[in-house]
Amino acid sequence: MTLRTFVAALAATFALSIAGAAADTTTTPLAIDLTASNWKFTPGTIVAHPGQTVVLHAKSVEGAHALISDDLGIKPVMMLPGRTVDVTFVAPAKPGKYYMHCHLPCGPGHDKMIVEVDVQ
Ligand SMILES: [Cu+2]
Numbered sequence: 001m002t003l004r005t006f007v008a009a010l011a012a013t014f015a016l017s018i019a020g021a022a023a024d025t026t027t028t029p030l031a032i033d034l035t036a037s038n039w040k041f042t043p044g045t046i047v048a049h050p051g052q053t054v055v056l057h058a059k060s061v062e063g064a065h066a067l068i069s070d071d072l073g074i075k076p077v078m079m080l081p082g083r084t085v086d087v088t089f090v091a092p093a094k095p096g097k098y099y100m101h102c103h104l105p106c107g108p109g110h111d112k113m114i115v116e117v118d119v120q
Helices: 003-027
Strands: 030-037 040-042 045-048 053-060 065-069 074-079 085-090 096-102 114-119
Touching: 030 045, 030 065, 053 065, 053 074, 074 085
Parallel strands: 030 053, 045 114
Antiparallel strands: 030 040, 053 085, 065 074, 065 096, 096 114
């Protein structure tokens, strides 16, 4: 190997490692503690990158609720006090706003129980 090819190989390796590191920042799974109460989800907005895996540690701190999202392919998951359930989904490849909401008629504020997933 000549010095020239060695330097070229070193430069290529370095460029690849930079590309790999950049990709990691968007594909690192995002863990969120999501709580339900009467009548809201906290946090109300989640920001994720396209294709990023999101793990919700979901629990209720008040009353019985359920989480569902047709947008994100999440089947109904019960959220009950004293119990944490992990819900995993992959953020869509297309940037935009997607929604999760409460699936269990839980009282007068039920319709306000929405989580916005902002994919950017
Ligand atoms: Cu509800």
